[in-house]
Amino acid sequence: MFHRAITGPTKFTSVSLAELVGAFSYALDITEGQPPGHCVRACWIGSHIGRALGLSSAERHDLYYTLLLKDLGCSSNAARICELYEADDLAFKKGFKTVGTSLAATLHFVFAKTARGSSFGQRATAVGNILKNGVAIADEMIHSRCTRGADIARTLRFSSAVCDGIYHLDEHWDGSGRPGHLRGDAIPLFSRIALLAQVADVFHTHAGRDATIEEVRRRSGTWLDPTLADLFARLAENEDLWRGLESKFLDARLVALAPAEASEPVDDDYLDSIAAAFGQVVDAKSPFTAGHSTRVAEFAMGIGGKMGVPQARTRWLRRAALLHDIGKLGVSNKILDKPGKLDETEWEVMRTHASHTQEILGRVGVLADLAPVAAAHHERLDGSGYPLGLQKHQIGRETRIITICDFYDALTADRPYRSAMPSKEALSIIEGEVGRGVDGDCFEVLRTHVASSQ
Numbered sequence: 001m002f003h004r005a006i007t008g009p010t011k012f013t014s015v016s017l018a019e020l021v022g023a024f025s026y027a028l029d030i031t032e033g034q035p036p037g038h039c040v041r042a043c044w045i046g047s048h049i050g051r052a053l054g055l056s057s058a059e060r061h062d063l064y065y066t067l068l069l070k071d072l073g074c075s076s077n078a079a080r081i082c083e084l085y086e087a088d089d090l091a092f093k094k095g096f097k098t099v100g101t102s103l104a105a106t107l108h109f110v111f112a113k114t115a116r117g118s119s120f121g122q123r124a125t126a127v128g129n130i131l132k133n134g135v136a137i138a139d140e141m142i143h144s145r146c147t148r149g150a151d152i153a154r155t156l157r158f159s160s161a162v163c164d165g166i167y168h169l170d171e172h173w174d175g176s177g178r179p180g181h182l183r184g185d186a187i188p189l190f191s192r193i194a195l196l197a198q199v200a201d202v203f204h205t206h207a208g209r210d211a212t213i214e215e216v217r218r219r220s221g222t223w224l225d226p227t228l229a230d231l232f233a234r235l236a237e238n239e240d241l242w243r244g245l246e247s248k249f250l251d252a253r254l255v256a257l258a259p260a261e262a263s264e265p266v267d268d269d270y271l272d273s274i275a276a277a278f279g280q281v282v283d284a285k286s287p288f289t290a291g292h293s294t295r296v297a298e299f300a301m302g303i304g305g306k307m308g309v310p311q312a313r314t315r316w317l318r319r320a321a322l323l324h325d326i327g328k329l330g331v332s333n334k335i336l337d338k339p340g341k342l343d344e345t346e347w348e349v350m351r352t353h354a355s356h357t358q359e360i361l362g363r364v365g366v367l368a369d370l371a372p373v374a375a376a377h378h379e380r381l382d383g384s385g386y387p388l389g390l391q392k393h394q395i396g397r398e399t400r401i402i403t404i405c406d407f408y409d410a411l412t413a414d415r416p417y418r419s420a421m422p423s424k425e426a427l428s429i430i431e432g433e434v435g436r437g438v439d440g441d442c443f444e445v446l447r448t449h450v451a452s453s454q
């Protein structure tokens with residue numbers, strides 16, 4: 001059944017942190033333009049390295065989360081990549097990961113991808129800007145990504161070893177990386193393992209086993225720690241490492257590989273924090289949606305409370321509202337931030353964000369009943385919404401609440417193609433949609449709620 005208007009207390013379902021973070025890591029994969037499961041596969045590779053190094057159980061715990069969350073800050077540079085390179089951020093990020101380590105290869109890639117499809121003049125301007133400011137631009141983007149990722153990990157109560165591991169992911173053994181241009185052993189061990197695991201998975205999915213072994217060898221001593229590269233070459237002789245990477249059941253196999261400390265159960269408070277953290281990852285993707293998920297969640301709690309949603313259930317509703325747009329991580333900023341009307345093809349891509357929300361949250365066992373409610377926030381009572389074109393009787397009260405809060409916040413915030421509307425004007429537009437797009441009871445409560453909070 002797709003939709004239910006459940007109003008009973010939230011049922012506590014036990015879930016381990018390893019399982020939960022593993023499922024959420026799929027949201028980071030789509031932000032990086034990587035095939036689904038990239039972070040899980042990187043964690044599989046890196047965890048084998050950790051075991052081979054003889055790390056303690058506590059160290060392997062921290063390594064495990066560094067690997068799964070290495071891309072936690074990745075949404076924060078998407079808009080900037082799009083703006084500077086005039087390129088699709090997802091394709092750019094994906095392509096960049098397979099570029100060689102030399103300056104010539106990097107420049108060739110950047111120039112080939114910059115402002116593709118634009119006029120000669122536009123390309124020349126964009127390329128000229130990169131030539132002039134390339135180093136500062138790269139510094140700024142990597143700094144923002146690393147800082148953001150480490151900050152979010154800290155709010156999720158991970159240790160400083162995990163936060164440092166995420167912060168220094170892009171450092172290279174020869175000192176050519178960022179953000180600190182650290183060299184050799186000065187780079188945290190978890191960052192060195194995570195970078196190797198990242199390179200190995202990208203080349204494995206892109207070009208197969210032999211190419212992976214060759215690429216790790218080739219990058220040894222430049223990007224990668226030579227000791228770890230040698231260790232990987234030995235591990236690569238183990239068929240089980242590759243079978244795991246190619247297994248449909250890798251998620252479960254990885255959880256089984258996790259040290260005991262990683263399998264601690266997640267309580268409701270921590271689940272709230274994780275939902276809020278991923279809401280921040282979504283909001284960081286575009287300057288036009290800064291704070292959107294958080295505001296929709298606050299509105300939904302206020303309106304839910306006024307509509308008689310039980311207190312325990314408003315907590316559930318808040319999580320759904322925080323995560324309703326998580327699928328936008330899979331939509332390029334070229335579309336999200338377009339300063340004009342979307343064409344039909346772009347709209348088609350934009351609409352996929354709702355089904356991406358279902359796919360991502362549907363992986364999280366403990367959020368299984370929340371996923372369809374969050375994913376249905378663009379459904380309309382007259383059946384003309386998306387992604388499923390649900391009919392009125394299939395759209396539950398909680399979805400209707402999120403829908404109206406999302407609508408109100410979208411109208412009262414700046415958008416690439418128009419300025420923020422005053423709330424009176426926004427309410428008038430929403431009122432015009434009552435009965436067709438949005439629910440009348442929800443609208444009346446929204447109107448009262450807005451009046452009381454001004």
Ligand SMILES: [Fe+2]
Nearest residue numbers: 324325377378
């Ligand atoms: Fe949306």
Ligand SMILES: [Fe+2]
Nearest residue numbers: 292324325406
């Ligand atoms: Fe939204």
